[in-house]
Amino acid sequence: MSRRIPLALTTVLLLVTTDRLSADDPTAEKPDGFLFAHMTKEDYGRLYYAISTDGLHWRMLNKGRRVMPQYRGHPDIMRGHDGRWILVGNPEPEDQTAARFWVSANLAHWKHLADFKADMSEFPGFDEHNRWHGAPKLFYDRATKQYLLTWHFSNAARLKENPENYWSGMRTFCVTSPDLATFSPVRRLFDWDMATIDVIVRKEDGHYYAIIKDERYPSFDWPTGKAIRIARSDHLTGPWSEPGPKVSPNFREAPMLIPRTDGTGWLLYFEQYPGLAYGAATAPRLAGPWFDLDASRYSLPPNARHGCMVPLGKPEFDALNAAEGVTDEGYGLKEDPMDRFNASSIPVIDFHVHLRGGMTLEKAIHRQAVTGIKVGVLKNMGKGWPIETDDQLREFLQQMHGQPVFVGVQVNDRDWMDRHCGDLLKRLHFVLADTMIMPMPDDDGEPVKLWLTDQYTIDDPEAWMKRYVRHNLQVLAEPVTILANPTYLPPAVEDRYDELWTDERMRQIIRAAIDNNVALEINARSGLPRERFIRMAKKMGAKFTFGSNNFDDRPIDMSRCFQAIDRYRLRKDDMYVPAAKH
Incomplete structure (x- = not known):
């Protein structure tokens, strides 16, 4: 017999406040667990779930199957202004939708919320219709009551003889929104001109931090290329400082940030691409100092690729943990x-x-x-x-x-x-x-x-x-x-x-x-x-x-x-x- 997450438990999840667990401050109340929403090496751009109690050791959910068949994108989940969860992705390139949003009260049942189409006409060279709005990421800032949506987009063509031509043209764009229904005009996130992708924004002690992948190719003249770096701002949309030194080895991407369970700082994961392995670093504050974790201290699901990690309260974690045997219907696999x-x-x-x-x-x-x-x-x-x-x-x-x-x-x-x-x-x-x-x-x-x-x-x-x-x-x-x-x-x-x-x-x-x-x-x-x-x-x-x-x-x-x-x-x-x- 099929079973769903009990209604009573779903109701509890609806009542969890937005302030209980904060990604703004690692000293906030200790998370009771974490969700890792990700794609896989074999099934790129689709949605899978894993959970962890310590942020270091992860177990797959839903018997290792897709969570939602209609999802496309680099999974990114955050809690919205009204306490519900927001999932962001994007459909196929020909649709020209820069971001698609789904909403859920319990992380198990997702419904389409809204689409955002980016008007790139004000950015010469970036207005081609055959290019990809890559890796949309979402951050909600309680101070300004604004969502910040970021994504990367290239002004250069894909060349078989020179793949780096396309990636060197990547720049990060953004819009703000109070409600994911109305949006500000598109703008460049950074004033400085450097190839960037996979940007996520987080907040600590009233300062904003953009965790980026430096998409320049590494060289003696540019040793930070293809590595994770961090920029800082006093305002949600900048201006941003020049990015600091690299906090990962070269040829790493898709950063994911969660607070340490002991309240002493942050864990930063990054992927050694293409899908070779995950690395991790830790720091007491987002400004550093950062150092690498020994790979023997953490283990992620085999073949896991880009995604996000989300701290959870006890009701949310227990519900997902108990849903190990949930049916296809319970995870939204049955098309409606x-x-x-x-x-x-x-x-x-x-x-x-x-x-x-x-x-x-x-x-x-x-x-x-x-x-x-x-x-x-x-x-x-x-x-x-x-x-x-x-x-x-x-x-x-x-x-x-x-x-x-x-x-x-x-x-x-x-x-x-x-x-x-x-x-x-x-x-x-x-x-x-x-x-x-x-x-x-x-x-x-x-x-x-x-x-x-x-x-x-x-x-x-x-x-x-x-x-x-x-x-x-x-x-x-x-x-x-x-x-x-x-x-x-x-x-x-x-x-x-x-x-x-x-x-x-x-x-x-x-x-x-x-x-x-x-x-x-x-x-x-x-x-x-x-x-x-x-x-x-x-x-x-x-x-x-x-x-x-x-x-x-x-x-x-x-x-x-x-x-x-x-x-x-x-x-x-x-x-x-x-x-x-x-």
Whole structure:
């Protein structure tokens, strides 16, 4: 019988605080164990796990099998701003994704979180599309509340007759992000010009240390080439000092750093490539002095290659240790729809998650982590709704700032764009609207909620439908981003859907959406819009989104959205994704 990590234990892992074990300071509370996430010599770029109690002697997990089949990259894991674990890698080179992020509450079950595509156009020579964004690494700085993502990239071609040409062109680039959803512009990490790869950043005593591989070829003039060196800065993104003397022999790469279990300093591992052996050095502080460890004092899994080492608390270590016999399903080896969509870079985002009825920001973030479905949270805005004033809108934006979700509002009044500050509205990722509130019984009447059937009557459905189409077009002419529940009809006439929603009327709505850059929601709950409308909209070139439209915090089955991807052959370019907000 298959078994997973017990739910109770998973809950314990969720409650471990981000400050319990710190990579910033080797004198912090003693780790109870370590995780070594790595690739192997035979299976380069894939993910394997090993654990250790002392940081010196390591044992493979999962019976030496891959942990997650969809992973590609040089494994790097760190704890994020909300206490969850973040895994970073990258897909195949032709995808041109510089980094792909997964998230987990327990290190066993990973869900796709986000992708980052690097705009290298500001760096002449580095903007070729056939080159590799190598070894993305992630560091979260609690002081600045920023993630630092680093990777290396070459401005030189691969030459069969001179392989070093490509590696000598390597430079390290970086971006910062508060949430792994929005990113700063790409910049060079170091001001000085030297070939570098495999950079990791750590912090000690308020100073930042970049542990690098000097990628210059060693010579009498450059004796530190192909060795591990360390630079220092007082700020997360520099300026950085010139790198110090080498702390490893030549022809070493992929540094990994963990605190010593006795609290007296650091252990630094580095690989003698290509996959020949691992070496290790130790120092009381990151500034040194460093000396090599006798190889008889440590042992790593045979054929282990690049990766990262992560200090763990007791609940985390015990859970992984107990999971030695965990099934393929427990380690995420069984492909689910999200794995398939992620592999095709199809964004699956629920833009219709209301913060109401018990649904909170924290629950929305947790739902995102558990399901892999990205979340767009929103509140209703309008007279008599949760957001009526600019002060309330400003407060909402401040509460959502820096959170790993898309942020929007649902507008319910038709003059909303004139009643609120434009600068505040620009800070939203999206504005959602529907057509369920309209004047009744005629255009001069008071707005009525069409789902409240005791508030109005429809005596002539055809005449009302002509007014309703004009109402739809009015909504689509507003500066909204998403039209929710397209082709909605109120209960009094919903049984006449095919009669009232003629092809010509559908085309009018779709054309207005395309002309005004409004995406059309495929709703998980309502069954709207129907198949005829979706097929017509796709053929005409409309953009789509998904939405659940919750009323409480209970799960909502999103399978209709998943099925739509396959049934209508939706692809990445068919889906709307908001622009980044800096």
